[in-house]
Amino acid sequence: MTDSAAFTQNELGTQISIDDVFEAFEFLGDWEERYAYIIDLGRKLPAFPDDQKTDTNYVHGCQSQVWVTDFLDPSSGKLYLLIDSDAMIVRGLAAIIMIALNARTPNDLLTVDVDALFQKLDLFRHISPTRGNGLRAMVSKIRDIAAHAV
Amino acid sequence: MTQVAPEAVTGLDVEQVRQDFPILSQTVNGNPLVYLDNAASAQKPRAVLDAMTRYYETSHANVHRGAHTLGDRATAAFEGARETVRRFINAASTREVIWTRGTTEAINVVANGLAPELKPGDEILVSHMEHHANIVPWQMIAERTGAVLKVIAINDAGELDLDSFEQQLGERTRVLAVGHVSNVLGTINPIKNLISRAKAAGAFTLIDGAQATPHMQPDVQDLDCDFYVFSSHKLFGPTGIGVLYGREQLLERMPPFQGGGEMIEQVTFEKTTWNQLPYKFEAGTPAIAEAIGLAAAIDYLDALGRPAIAAAEEKLWQSVMQHAADFPGLRLIGTARDKVPVLSFAIDGLHPSDIGTLLDQQGIAIRTGHHCAMPLMERFQVPGTARASFAFYNTLDEVDRLFAALQKIQRLFAN
Numbered sequence: 014m015t016d017s018a019a020f021t022q023n024e025l026g027t028q029i030s031i032d033d034v035f036e037a038f039e040f041l042g043d044w045e046e047r048y049a050y051i052i053d054l055g056r057k058l059p060a061f062p063d064d065q066k067t068d069t070n071y072v073h074g075c076q077s078q079v080w081v082t083d084f085l086d087p088s089s090g091k092l093y094l095l096i097d098s099d100a101m102i103v104r105g106l107a108a109i110i111m112i113a114l115n116a117r118t119p120n121d122l123l124t125v126d127v128d129a130l131f132q133k134l135d136l137f138r139h140i141s142p143t144r145g146n147g148l149r150a151m152v153s154k155i156r157d158i159a160a161h162a163v
Numbered sequence: 164m165t166q167v168a169p170e171a172v173t174g175l176d177v178e179q180v181r182q183d184f185p186i187l188s189q190t191v192n193g194n195p196l197v198y199l200d201n202a203a204s205a206q207k208p209r210a211v212l213d214a215m216t217r218y219y220e221t222s223h224a225n226v227h228r229g230a231h232t233l234g235d236r237a238t239a240a241f242e243g244a245r246e247t248v249r250r251f252i253n254a255a256s257t258r259e260v261i262w263t264r265g266t267t268e269a270i271n272v273v274a275n276g277l278a279p280e281l282k283p284g285d286e287i288l289v290s291h292m293e294h295h296a297n298i299v300p301w302q303m304i305a306e307r308t309g310a311v312l313k314v315i316a317i318n319d320a321g322e323l324d325l326d327s328f329e330q331q332l333g334e335r336t337r338v339l340a341v342g343h344v345s346n347v348l349g350t351i352n353p354i355k356n357l358i359s360r361a362k363a364a365g366a367f368t369l370i371d372g373a374q375a376t377p378h379m380q381p382d383v384q385d386l387d388c389d390f391y392v393f394s395s396h397k398l399f400g401p402t403g404i405g406v407l408y409g410r411e412q413l414l415e416r417m418p419p420f421q422g423g424g425e426m427i428e429q430v431t432f433e434k435t436t437w438n439q440l441p442y443k444f445e446a447g448t449p450a451i452a453e454a455i456g457l458a459a460a461i462d463y464l465d466a467l468g469r470p471a472i473a474a475a476e477e478k479l480w481q482s483v484m485q486h487a488a489d490f491p492g493l494r495l496i497g498t499a500r501d502k503v504p505v506l507s508f509a510i511d512g513l514h515p516s517d518i519g520t521l522l523d524q525q526g527i528a529i530r531t532g533h534h535c536a537m538p539l540m541e542r543f544q545v546p547g548t549a550r551a552s553f554a555f556y557n558t559l560d561e562v563d564r565l566f567a568a569l570q571k572i573q574r575l576f577a578n
Binding site: 045052076099 | 192513514515516517519520521524525531532546547571575576578
């Protein structure tokens with residue numbers, strides 16, 4: 014098991030909230046600004062431990078490689094997540110998913126409607142069933158983890 | 164339909180040709196669409212759409228059955244389409260032209276049909292650049308029969324390694340199954356030579372022509388292959404139909420792929436006898452409108468003229484190569500001497516999926532990923548590639564826009 018600090022000391026979903034993202038998006042103009050912001054968010058993804066890049070943690074997407082791992086903090090009952098991808102935009106979108114889902118109790122996590130968030134950000138096409146980039150599989154894997162932890 | 168005389172080789176009026184493709188004149192994400200995913204599926208000229216609509220509006224009924232006028236009309240159009248395909252590939256007879264759902268199904272029909280010919284230890288020879296559709300059916304048959312799959316190596320340019328081919332070709336080789344053109348690399352393989360060597364070794368030969376037929380017209384008698392397969396939708400025709408060409412005596416020998424209506428001669432509960440070729444392999448009601456649409460696509464390409472199409476592609480490709488050579492950090496995957504206009508590439512520091520997403524934002528459609536050729540990705544040690552594939556209706560301006568868009572993406576990540 015990896016050091017729990019790798020999971021808990023992470024600003025996504027703790028210091029940075031989904032409202033911050035909504036607010037930022039309001040001030041972004043064209044696609045270049047929006048994606049520059051998404052790419053920046055991707056750079057905020059915390060380091061993903063190499064030993065966690067296992068088959069079990071691998072998310073089968075079509076185009077990029079994605080890993081998800083978790084840590085359920087016994088003292089707070091909160092579920093902490095780590096996500097990694099080799100594609101920068103997927104990393105940025107994963108950061109948004111982290112912001113929406115990280116550091117919540119499993120029950121709390123399961124109430125979040127990620128599709129609706131992506132719709133509101135006008136990023137739904139990235140998570141729609143037609144896109145083979147693994148984002149949808151990523152979210153469903155996280156929800157499975159939460160459902161098992163309840 | 165656009166009429167361009169075949170002899171006007173350099174004279175394809177691309178702007179006029181584009182008028183024949185209704186889908187091309189739209190905007191995507193606020194930009195005029197640049198469609199560079201032709202190797203995945205090509206767009207359809209109005210002639211194809213009209214032929215299919217006209218068929219449904221005037222002639223539709225089930226084929227080979229009706230004791231009525233519409234049935235006769237539908238059958239005539241459907242069998243006329245088969246004759247158009249026969250002419251397109253220069254098959255000896257329409258009995259050798261089998262309709263399938265596409266290339267994938269055609270390969271499965273052949274793999275299944277050759278299974279009774281295979282014994283444990285027999286060898287099936289494919290190449291390292293095959294599409295999964297020309298790997299997996301053979302693996303399944305190998306598992307069933309005890310045959311062994313062997314792989315022809317490729318060089319760094321993405322060409323078949325002919326030494327490797329010669330080394331692996333032997334008396335145990337029963338099947339050679341290779342692509343005419345690689346879907347990822349664009350490489351045109353020297354299939355005529357491969358076929359003649361394989362035949363001399365006593366092997367059956369199957370050529371996957373899915374990526375070749377949009378760019379060139381195969382002559383199956385000249386090639387002397389046993390099987391040649393391709394899809395309609397990459398050939399500017401409708402989806403859901405493809406062609407299996409097979410040498411008549413082999414098709415006679417092969418068991419049917421599926422049982423059902425149409426493919427039978429006589430059915431009793433004790434025994435069923437098969438219909439004659441080509442119907443033996445066409446169980447159930449076929450894709451009638453799609454066959455007619457495919458024939459319309461072939462007629463359309465004939466009217467444009469293959470030499471004119473080739474000249475237009477060559478002009479595009481020269482421009483692509485100039486841009487690519489000047490682009491910092493761009494690495495070409497597949498630099499064969501003989502190629503169709505398919506640009507597979509990687510850009511330093513950029514994931515193919517990022518390139519695809521951000522080109523789409525600029526209205527440019529390409530394909531990214533492993534292109535159903537995972538062994539090939541492993542060979543070039545890339546997780547996937549970005550692939551821009553061109554057709555005669557693409558313009559030099561679109562080539563410029565592709566590379567300008569790539570520059571923009573590179574700047575976005577540099578910040």
